[in-house]
Amino acid sequence: xxxxxxxxxxxxxxxxxxxxATPATAAETLVVARQSIADEKAVFATVESTSVVPAxxxxxxxxxxxxxREGDRVAAGQAIATIGDEKLVLQMKSLDAQIEALxxxxxxxxxxxxxxxxxxxxxxxxxxxxxxxxxxxxxxDNGLRARTAERAVINEQLNQGQVLAPADxxxxxxxxxxxxxxxxxxxxxxxxxxxxxxxxxxPERHARFLKxxxxxxxxxxxxxxxxxxxGVVDLVxxxxxxxxxxxxxxxxxxGEYFVGDRLRVWxxxxxxxxxxxxxxxxxSRFGIDYVRLRKGDETVDVPVQRGRxxxxxSLPDGLEILSGIQAGDQxxxx
Numbered sequence: 001x002x003x004x005x006x007x008x009x010x011x012x013x014x015x016x017x018x019x020x021a022t023p024a025t026a027a028e029t030l031v032v033a034r035q036s037i038a039d040e041k042a043v044f045a046t047v048e049s050t051s052v053v054p055a056x057x058x059x060x061x062x063x064x065x066x067x068x069r070e071g072d073r074v075a076a077g078q079a080i081a082t083i084g085d086e087k088l089v090l091q092m093k094s095l096d097a098q099i100e101a102l103x104x105x106x107x108x109x110x111x112x113x114x115x116x117x118x119x120x121x122x123x124x125x126x127x128x129x130x131x132x133x134x135x136x137x138x139x140x141d142n143g144l145r146a147r148t149a150e151r152a153v154i155n156e157q158l159n160q161g162q163v164l165a166p167a168d169x170x171x172x173x174x175x176x177x178x179x180x181x182x183x184x185x186x187x188x189x190x191x192x193x194x195x196x197x198x199x200x201x202x203p204e205r206h207a208r209f210l211k212x213x214x215x216x217x218x219x220x221x222x223x224x225x226x227x228x229x230x231g232v233v234d235l236v237x238x239x240x241x242x243x244x245x246x247x248x249x250x251x252x253x254x255g256e257y258f259v260g261d262r263l264r265v266w267x268x269x270x271x272x273x274x275x276x277x278x279x280x281x282x283x284s285r286f287g288i289d290y291v292r293l294r295k296g297d298e299t300v301d302v303p304v305q306r307g308r309x310x311x312x313x314s315l316p317d318g319l320e321i322l323s324g325i326q327a328g329d330q331x332x333x334x
Contacts (some may be wrong), residue, residue, distance in 0.1 A: 004274060021263040028333040031103060032275055032325050038268035040217070045200045045249070045265045053167055054175075054187035058160040061085035062179045063188070070173060074165040081163035081188050081211060090157050095151040102147055106140040113137045169193040172259060192259050198231060200247040206269040207245035210236055216249050217266045217311070230313060276310050279319040281331050291321075 007269040065082040074080060113133040119125040169191045176188055198218070202210055210233065216314030220230040231251030239246070249265075282304065283290050311318050325331070 003062060014138065018260055030277060030281060030331045030333070032277065032329040032331060033326055034273045034327055035276060036271050037274050037276060037312075037320075038267040039272045040310075041206055041269040041272045042219075042264055042266055043200055043202050043206075045198045045218075045263050047196055047259055047263065048199045048262045049169065049192035049259055050191050050195050050197055051192055052172060053169075055163055055166055055189050055191055056161050056185050057081070057082055057083050057182050058184060058185050059157055060090075060183040060186075061084060061088075061161065061181070063176055064161075064179055066081045066176070066178050066188075068171050068174070068189060069173055072171045074169060076165055076167050076169060078165045079162045080165050080171075083161040083163065083182060085157075088154055092151065092158070094153050095147055095154060099144065099147045099151060099292060102140065102144040106137070106144050107138040109133070109140040163188045165191055167191060167193050170259070185188055196259070197234070198249045198251050198263070198265065200233075200265060200267065201244040201247060202247060202267060203242050204243055204245055206267065207236075207240070209269045210245065210247060210267060212236055216251075216268075218251055219266065274307070275321045275325055275327075275330065276309070276312075276315065276318045277321060277325075278315065279309070279317045281333055282306065282319060282321075283334050292332040292334055293325070294332050299332050304316065 022334050061083045062085070063081060064084040066080070067082075068074060068080045084244075113136070116125060116133040120127055120130045172190045172192050174189050176182060176186075182188070198216070200216070212233050212235060214233045216231045216233060218231065229251050231249040233247055233249045235248045236246075237246040277291075281291055281303075283292075289304050289306045291304050293302045294297050302324055305322040307320030307322045309318065310320045
């Protein structure tokens with residue numbers, strides 16, 4: 001009787017647990033359907049600048065300072081080098097000495113004019129002496145202004161020894177070193193403008209499918225593990241070179257990579273139908289891929305053949321399934 005009472009107590013406890021449990025949440029399902037997708041082909045592309053412009057020196061002389069190196073980012077108007085000309089410095093010193101002498105002459109002419117003006121008013125000297133002193137004062141003032149203007153010209157030439165970046169971008173190459181002698185107009189560095197483009201080289205058999213406005217996808221594996229990036233074709237060049245058609249595409253974030261870096265890019269070469277499902281519905285065990293299929297009230301694991309990743313803007317984790325499922329199947333997310 002004691003054993004029977006213990007058995008009945010356990011049954012009551014289990015019944016109480018079952019009555020207090022919440023019902024299981026329904027698993028997320030997906031109905032398989034064929035859909036039209038772009039038949040993508042892999043091509044290689046390079047990151048290139050829309051234009052490469054040189055930063056030139058405006059005067060000739062010796063490079064006294066170089067403030068940038070390859071790979072540095074520069075802003076438009078930023079001073080990147082300094083060109084010095086010793087002749088300009090000597091001319092500046094000579095003009096400073098002449099200005100000091102002319103300033104002294106102008107001061108003396110002003111004193112003589114003031115003294116003569118007082119003597120003429122008292123009738124001691126004739127008025128012609130006042131006219132002579134006025135003329136001497138004007139000559140001294142004009143000479144001082146002329147030398148001051150010449151000094152401003154030399155000073156501006158010294159200021160033009162600053163080599164300025166012509167545009168926002170990145171320094172590709174330094175063409176000179178400190179101590180190099182350059183002439184006016186010689187390039188100092190080359191700067192790649194900030195707006196980088198992706199230059200595609202598409203085989204001519206796929207070129208008929210390529211047009212401006214098409215979307216292209218940069219493989220995420222090419223971007224150090226980042227997600228795939230999408231871009232838009234801007235221009236398709238009409239000339240075929242070595243069996244390839246050149247096209248330019250705009251992709252956000254290319255400014256962070258090397259100029260000339262080669263990337264694998266997927267371009268559309270027609271359309272086809274395929275089964276594309278989120279990669280979260282596929283599990284792998286012992287090297288075999290499975291999906292969970294609902295059949296009635298039961299779910300079974302069915303082996304499938306995985307294709308390549310097919311990400312789209314609406315389905316970033318899209319995965320093509322080559323075999324193992326058919327239209328109308330209900331997949332259960334693991």
